[in-house]
Structure formats: C-alpha cells, structure tokens
Amino acid sequence: MVEHNASQKQDNEQYSAKIICTANHGFAPYAQEELRRLFGSLKSTMLIPGEVFVVTLGATIQDAVERITEKSPVFLRHVFPVLMEIPGEDKELAFEQVVAYLLKRDYIEGSRVSVQVRKADGSTWTESPGILRDKLQEELAPLEAEFTVLNPEWVISLFVAKTAWYLGVSRPENNLSDWNGGAIRFQREEGQISRAKFKLLEAEKEFGIPFSSFRNALDIGAAPGGWSSFLLERGLKVTAVDPAKMHESLLDHPNLRIVNKNASDVKFKEAQFDLLVCDMSWSPKLMARMVTDLLYSLASGGTAVVTVKLLTKKPMALVHEIMDIFEDSRMQIQGAKQLFHNRDEITLYMIKY
Ligand SMILES: C[S@@+](CC[C@H](N)C(=O)[O-])C[C@H]1O[C@@H](n2cnc3c(N)ncnc32)[C@H](O)[C@@H]1O
Structure with missing residues (x-):
C-alpha cells in the first residue's frame, strides 16, 4: 500500500x-x-x-x-x-x-x-x-x-x-x-445471446485475461452461444461443443465451428487450441473429468476458464477438490473467484504448464 x-x-x-x-x-x-x-x-x-x-x-x-x-x-x-x-x-x-x-x-x-x-x-x-x-x-x-x-x-x-x-x-x-x-455492471447489448456473456467479460477484467491474444478456442457447453459470441468478437476462431442448439445468429459465422455432440464424444488434435472455456451446468466432478479428458487438445501455456457449479452445502471443500483435480492435470490455478455475475458457481482461471 x-x-x-x-x-x-x-x-x-x-x-x-x-x-x-x-x-x-x-x-x-x-x-x-x-x-x-x-x-x-x-x-x-x-x-x-x-x-x-x-x-x-x-x-x-x-x-x-x-x-x-x-x-x-x-x-x-x-x-x-x-x-x-x-x-x-x-x-x-x-x-x-x-x-x-x-x-x-x-x-x-x-x-x-x-x-x-x-x-x-x-x-x-x-x-x-x-x-x-x-x-x-x-x-x-x-x-x-x-x-x-x-x-x-x-x-x-x-x-x-x-x-x-x-x-x-x-x-x-x-x-x-x-x-x-x-457489483460490476455491463450494458446489455442489442441481440445479446445470453447473460452468460457477462461472466466472461467480468473474468476478463477480474483476472486480466488477454482474450484477444488467443487464436483457437474450444467452448464446451457452448449453447446458446454467449461465450462463443464474446470470443468471436475478440477475433478468435471458436469450436463450440454442445448437444443443444446454438443461437441462429451464430450459425453462419465463418470463424465458428459447431459440434452438436456431448463433450465426452468428441475428439480433437493434440494441442489444437490455446484457449479452453467451459460453462456447463452440470455436476462439477463430472465436468472436471470431462474437461481434463479434453486437456490434451490444449497447448502448453494455454489458458482455461471454467465455471464450477456449487450444488452442495460444502462449497469450500468442493472448490478445493475440483482445483486438486485440475492441478493433477498440469493446470496451474491463476485465480478462483465467485464473480458478481456467477450465481451458484465460481470461475476458475488456469494455465497449462
Ligand atoms: C449454462 S449453459 C452455457 C451457456 C453458454 N456459456 C453461453 O454463454 O451461452 C450450459 C450448457 O452446457 C451444455 N451441456 C451440458 N452437459 C453437456 C455435455 N456433456 N457436453 C456438452 N455440453 C453440455 C448444456 O446443453 C447447456 O447448453
């Protein structure tokens, strides 16, 4: 000080x-x-x-x-x-x-x-x-x-x-x-696909994540596409994985590849992405397993931003358990925070070493 x-x-x-x-x-x-x-x-x-x-x-x-x-x-x-x-x-x-x-x-x-x-x-x-x-x-x-x-x-x-x-x-x-x-406020834009976009905007500010510096992003649990649209606006190429439908305004975007599948059924190349984001409304432990199974596709030095749902009466213990799972998979935790735009969840910001 x-x-x-x-x-x-x-x-x-x-x-x-x-x-x-x-x-x-x-x-x-x-x-x-x-x-x-x-x-x-x-x-x-x-x-x-x-x-x-x-x-x-x-x-x-x-x-x-x-x-x-x-x-x-x-x-x-x-x-x-x-x-x-x-x-x-x-x-x-x-x-x-x-x-x-x-x-x-x-x-x-x-x-x-x-x-x-x-x-x-x-x-x-x-x-x-x-x-x-x-x-x-x-x-x-x-x-x-x-x-x-x-x-x-x-x-x-x-x-x-x-x-x-x-x-x-x-x-x-x-x-x-x-x-x-x-209580950080963002202006709702016309045609904004989901409020989920605010979470990524807030993560960008809170953790200082340089989203525009990445090239290829994998967005797991992407529908309806708030996060994907944010990443596209930052100039990235995005692969969006979700069995649910993406918003129609995104369907023809030249930098977006939509994979309408469950994330456990997809295969990518080694180190294909330099950014992985996941905002899946799902059991945190299953989410962590699913994401760690896909980490081969994230290059070393790549960044991951993941939300963790706190569907439990012991959120501290859960957060530590999930962080341990990621740390055991070559992810270094840079930040863990319940953002203002997170409801019953927290956001993890990690870098792969
Ligand atoms: C909260 S929404 C994501 C919102 C999104 N981030 C946005 O900005 O619009 C959660 C999504 O996770 C998807 N999801 C749940 N389980 C999944 C799985 N096993 N594989 C892929 N997507 C999954 C759901 O279909 C749902 O669309």
Missing part, C-alpha cells in the same frame, strides 16, 4: 481493523470462513443477511488489506476498511460527522474520487443511496476532487447499516473491486 502523507499513514495504522465485506447473496458465511482461515479468530456481524458483514481483525488496516488482497478469497467480492463508525440514530448528525471527517482527509484533495454509498434495510436513511451520494459530493466541494465512477484514484465508501454508518477512504485496488460493493 503506497502511503502518501501523515494523515493517510495514521489512518492505515489503526489497529483492530474493521472491514466491511461483501459476498454474493447467500455466500457470506463462506467468505467469513475464508477470513477466519486467514486471520484466525475474528469478530463478525452480519449487516445484510448472507451478503454484507463487518469484521474486526487482530491486525492494522494496512496489514489486513494487504493480506486480503494478496489472498483474494474466493467468496469475498468486495471489501473496504472502516476508518470511522458513526451511530446512525440521528441521520442529520451522522451525515455532518461524515462530511467533517472527509473534509479533513487532505490526501484526497484535487484527485479523482468515486463516492460509493450502500445501505441496509431498516436504516435511518430512508431515501436512496444515490441521493445520499449526491448530497455528500455537494458538501465535499471544498476538496476540489473530481467525482467519477470509472478509474478513481480514491474511493469513499459509506455503508449505512441499521444502527451505524461505516465510512472508509481507500485505494480502489485495496477494495478487491473498484465497483460499488463489487
């Missing part, structure tokens, strides 16, 4: 770091479990059931944030360190305290700042988070910051819970995502 001046240093050295953590709905308990493994015991309170919680860790903010961002837990979508916790009963007073605190953060003066506000049901702020953000930005005019959504230098995070307001100022790279609560 780069330190800029004394007041920022002081902020980061606060002990007993409090962090607001966000997971996909229903997966917060697994994110808590991952943090427990990382930090030992921790104090944790749910702010939005199954989704947002606040943890107190036996570490400074700087140390906590470094360890979390380095590990990037699978089920933790977004974090922000709390610099100030304000009683929320009197919303006018809470608002004044937030403003007074922020106006003293001289390190954000004149920089590009994203103000991200969220709230829980039952909080004293009855209007929308957007109204609170606008009001806050007005009051922060003396900072002469440029308020922006994209590519901020600093993020002001405010979470308005039932009884308290949690305020933080952090670098976007220390929040695991520069989107409010990690």
Whole structure:
C-alpha cells in the first residue's frame, strides 16, 4: 500500500481493523470462513443477511488489506476498511460527522474520487443511496476532487447499516473491486445471446485475461452461444461443443465451428487450441473429468476458464477438490473467484504448464 502523507499513514495504522465485506447473496458465511482461515479468530456481524458483514481483525488496516488482497478469497467480492463508525440514530448528525471527517482527509484533495454509498434495510436513511451520494459530493466541494465512477484514484465508501454508518477512504485496488460493493455492471447489448456473456467479460477484467491474444478456442457447453459470441468478437476462431442448439445468429459465422455432440464424444488434435472455456451446468466432478479428458487438445501455456457449479452445502471443500483435480492435470490455478455475475458457481482461471 503506497502511503502518501501523515494523515493517510495514521489512518492505515489503526489497529483492530474493521472491514466491511461483501459476498454474493447467500455466500457470506463462506467468505467469513475464508477470513477466519486467514486471520484466525475474528469478530463478525452480519449487516445484510448472507451478503454484507463487518469484521474486526487482530491486525492494522494496512496489514489486513494487504493480506486480503494478496489472498483474494474466493467468496469475498468486495471489501473496504472502516476508518470511522458513526451511530446512525440521528441521520442529520451522522451525515455532518461524515462530511467533517472527509473534509479533513487532505490526501484526497484535487484527485479523482468515486463516492460509493450502500445501505441496509431498516436504516435511518430512508431515501436512496444515490441521493445520499449526491448530497455528500455537494458538501465535499471544498476538496476540489473530481467525482467519477470509472478509474478513481480514491474511493469513499459509506455503508449505512441499521444502527451505524461505516465510512472508509481507500485505494480502489485495496477494495478487491473498484465497483460499488463489487457489483460490476455491463450494458446489455442489442441481440445479446445470453447473460452468460457477462461472466466472461467480468473474468476478463477480474483476472486480466488477454482474450484477444488467443487464436483457437474450444467452448464446451457452448449453447446458446454467449461465450462463443464474446470470443468471436475478440477475433478468435471458436469450436463450440454442445448437444443443444446454438443461437441462429451464430450459425453462419465463418470463424465458428459447431459440434452438436456431448463433450465426452468428441475428439480433437493434440494441442489444437490455446484457449479452453467451459460453462456447463452440470455436476462439477463430472465436468472436471470431462474437461481434463479434453486437456490434451490444449497447448502448453494455454489458458482455461471454467465455471464450477456449487450444488452442495460444502462449497469450500468442493472448490478445493475440483482445483486438486485440475492441478493433477498440469493446470496451474491463476485465480478462483465467485464473480458478481456467477450465481451458484465460481470461475476458475488456469494455465497449462
Ligand atoms: C449454462 S449453459 C452455457 C451457456 C453458454 N456459456 C453461453 O454463454 O451461452 C450450459 C450448457 O452446457 C451444455 N451441456 C451440458 N452437459 C453437456 C455435455 N456433456 N457436453 C456438452 N455440453 C453440455 C448444456 O446443453 C447447456 O447448453
């Protein structure tokens, strides 16, 4: 974490770091479990059931944030360190305290700042988070910051819970995502084949996968073709395997070969592909076996992106079991994450060695 001046240093050295953590709905308990493994015991309170919680860790903010961002837990979508916790009963007073605190953060003066506000049901702020953000930005005019959504230098995070307001100022790279609560949004395009495309777009951003640098992709479980269309747009040649029908807009695409078969019944050449993607709504263990059986067709150094359905009450154990299967098949795990656009699944990003 780069330190800029004394007041920022002081902020980061606060002990007993409090962090607001966000997971996909229903997966917060697994994110808590991952943090427990990382930090030992921790104090944790749910702010939005199954989704947002606040943890107190036996570490400074700087140390906590470094360890979390380095590990990037699978089920933790977004974090922000709390610099100030304000009683929320009197919303006018809470608002004044937030403003007074922020106006003293001289390190954000004149920089590009994203103000991200969220709230829980039952909080004293009855209007929308957007109204609170606008009001806050007005009051922060003396900072002469440029308020922006994209590519901020600093993020002001405010979470308005039932009884308290949690305020933080952090670098976007220390929040695991520069989107409010990690909820990354993409514009739905006209003629878009499926929402599944958002998963690959998000994986591209989250893991920094250079999709345009690949030439030949194998797409397993490809129908109706959201992922295939994304890869075609990135300029790849795509072989799409699925017994189900591909969307008619793709049928005549010159760079698409459609194989209407079960993935266990197909044969390819050795090292024919430099990218393998698989988004099969199927038993994870059978999917892993099917994909590993086809890995001969992925060249060394090739990339694989695979979604793993979490059809179990023990998702952590399952994720590790599936990662072990791939690791035993010459795949190096580069990233494992439950993306915002993943529902009951996670995305694995791997490279073959
Ligand atoms: C969630 S959909 C894939 C969506 C796709 N990624 C997209 O972007 O449009 C899952 C697909 O996996 C396919 N599938 C399931 N089992 C399969 C198998 N054994 N071999 C090939 N495809 C399979 C299903 O037919 C289904 O079309």
